[in-house]
Amino acid sequence: MNDSIRVTGGRPLEGEITVRGAKNFVSKAMVAALLGSTTSTLRNVPDIRDVKVVSSLLRLHGVDVDYDVQSGVLTMDTSDLQSADAMQIATHAGSSRIPILLCGPLLHRLGEAVIPDLGGCRIGDRPIDFHLEILRKFGAVVTEAGDGLHLSAPNGLKGIHHELSYPSVGATEQLLLTAVMAEGITTLHNMAVEPEIKDLIDTLQKMGAIISVDTDRSVTIEGVPEMFGYDHVSLTDRIEVGSWACAALATGGDIMVRGAQQRHMGMFLNVFRKVGGSFDVTPEGIRFRHPGGDLKPIAIQTDVHPGFMTDWQQPLVVALTQAAGLSIVHETVYENRFGFTDALVQMGAQVQLYRECLGDKKCRFGQRNFTHSAVISGPTPLKAAEIEVPDLRGGFSHLIAALAAEGTSTVRGIGIIDRGYESFRDKLAALGASVE
Ligand SMILES: CC(=O)N[C@H]1[C@@H](OP(=O)(O)OP(=O)(O)OC[C@H]2O[C@@H](n3ccc(=O)[nH]c3=O)[C@H](O)[C@@H]2O)O[C@H](CO)[C@@H](O)[C@@H]1O
Ligand SMILES: C=C(OP(=O)(O)O)C(=O)O
Numbered sequence: 001m002n003d004s005i006r007v008t009g010g011r012p013l014e015g016e017i018t019v020r021g022a023k024n025f026v027s028k029a030m031v032a033a034l035l036g037s038t039t040s041t042l043r044n045v046p047d048i049r050d051v052k053v054v055s056s057l058l059r060l061h062g063v064d065v066d067y068d069v070q071s072g073v074l075t076m077d078t079s080d081l082q083s084a085d086a087m088q089i090a091t092h093a094g095s096s097r098i099p100i101l102l103c104g105p106l107l108h109r110l111g112e113a114v115i116p117d118l119g120g121c122r123i124g125d126r127p128i129d130f131h132l133e134i135l136r137k138f139g140a141v142v143t144e145a146g147d148g149l150h151l152s153a154p155n156g157l158k159g160i161h162h163e164l165s166y167p168s169v170g171a172t173e174q175l176l177l178t179a180v181m182a183e184g185i186t187t188l189h190n191m192a193v194e195p196e197i198k199d200l201i202d203t204l205q206k207m208g209a210i211i212s213v214d215t216d217r218s219v220t221i222e223g224v225p226e227m228f229g230y231d232h233v234s235l236t237d238r239i240e241v242g243s244w245a246c247a248a249l250a251t252g253g254d255i256m257v258r259g260a261q262q263r264h265m266g267m268f269l270n271v272f273r274k275v276g277g278s279f280d281v282t283p284e285g286i287r288f289r290h291p292g293g294d295l296k297p298i299a300i301q302t303d304v305h306p307g308f309m310t311d312w313q314q315p316l317v318v319a320l321t322q323a324a325g326l327s328i329v330h331e332t333v334y335e336n337r338f339g340f341t342d343a344l345v346q347m348g349a350q351v352q353l354y355r356e357c358l359g360d361k362k363c364r365f366g367q368r369n370f371t372h373s374a375v376i377s378g379p380t381p382l383k384a385a386e387i388e389v390p391d392l393r394g395g396f397s398h399l400i401a402a403l404a405a406e407g408t409s410t411v412r413g414i415g416i417i418d419r420g421y422e423s424f425r426d427k428l429a430a431l432g433a434s435v436e
Helices: 023-035 049-060 086-090 098-109 129-138 169-179 195-206 240-252 266-275 310-320 342-347 394-404 414-420 424-430
Strands: 004-008 012-018 041-042 063-067 073-077 110-117 141-145 147-150 161-163 185-189 210-213 218-222 232-233 254-257 277-283 284-287 299-300 325-330 350-356 373-378 387-388 408-412
Touching: 004 394, 012 310, 012 424, 023 041, 023 049, 023 073, 023 098, 023 169, 023 195, 023 240, 049 063, 049 073, 049 086, 049 277, 063 310, 073 254, 086 110, 086 147, 098 110, 098 129, 098 147, 098 169, 129 141, 129 169, 141 310, 169 185, 169 195, 169 218, 195 232, 240 266, 240 284, 240 310, 240 394, 266 277, 266 310, 310 325, 310 342, 310 394, 342 350, 342 387, 342 394, 350 414, 394 408, 394 414, 394 424
Parallel strands: 012 254, 041 232, 161 185, 299 325, 387 408
Antiparallel strands: 004 408, 041 073, 063 073, 110 147, 141 147, 185 218, 210 218, 254 284, 277 284, 325 373, 350 373
16 A cells, blocks of 8 residues: 555545544453453444454464454454464564553463564653563563563462552553453552543453442452453544544534544543634534634643543644644653654744643653653644654644645655554545545
8 A cells, every 4th residue: 555645735624524443442352352251242343453453463362353344343252262373473563552461361361471572653662661560460470582572370360459650551451451360359559540441341341350440540350260252332532533623623624523422532622622623512423623713822731531631632733833822732641752743843833842841740751851841833834745654643643734734745654544543544535635
């Protein structure tokens, strides 16, 4: 497939699109299916690359995976589960961050796990120290093996009491996926509470898990000896919804996003309204539009849920280049998530990056030489440019910038965007974008 796209901007995106299941839940629910001794059915599954990567990893372990793109129904039959060939696992190195979550389920079901080196967006160091600490506490023996890790559990996995120093999404999922079948009781404090995690907990409960969530970011899990398949409908991808909403704002457009769910987007909708966007929530989805007039600047800080999500930050920054005044964005989740602004500056935006924390939220990056705050001065007309996509959300943000810019831009490396945006080329065409 051609990996670059020519975008002629300067016209509003208008029309209707549908967003299906969440990349950051579907991939985890697919891993959870490994815990079940019977077939699992996942619905509302989008046709994105991360689903293909996890399907392939499951197949390497003997899972019979069947996906009907049209209906979005994915079934996973785990009756012939078996250890995978290490050489074949290695071919998945760098493909996604999901493989590290296979550890607990594979240790429970097969007694060993071989994990390739992780991929995912390069938006910071992204260590896995929390994951390994949790797995070792449960009783896993972790050794480095070639291009990845080898894990075993000679004495089985036993419940633990753990507190995260930061409410990491992946580490919370690691603990849940391991604790559900570990012997005895597990408790976790300072857990992540993103909607995708709540959906994972619901899925695990359907499978037979006993999980009690408290109101203070803590959870108690009573391990069970056997789990079964599930039937579950994925929540909608709130990051994709927010990305299209920002595209409507930046291009002066009007986009009806079918499938969008208000209850998972509270903080985003507040910000969208404060910046000057309009939205209508309907039973079918949410319609986002630029109502005309100037957009307003804003000061925001990204945070764990229920704060403003880091994955919304990059698309929003493009819209903020069109707001009248100074906007401030303090990124507190990743230390290096403003690299994508170089291309915006090349297109005429005024974005100044700072090492200091430009906000009062507790942040791990303040005194550590990371440019993790941005001041955006607008409105600045954007002009076409040749751009290389840096990462998933940064890439979609570049597309939005090209759609808002006068002239024809070339955006290279758009394959990355397929990791998390289903049929984005068709959706752009449906919204009247001029793309080749
Ligand atoms: C596939 C998936 O669901 N990806 C999402 C997930 O990523 P992911 O699960 O990787 O993100 P985490 O919540 O774990 O990371 C948050 C912070 O914790 C740090 N950390 C994490 C693990 C660890 O072992 N040590 C450590 O220091 C990270 O470097 C980062 O600074 O949540 C992020 C935060 O909402 C989202 O941006 C990603 O889209
Ligand atoms: C950072 C992201 O994903 P991943 O964790 O898969 O790299 C994202 O979806 O924006």
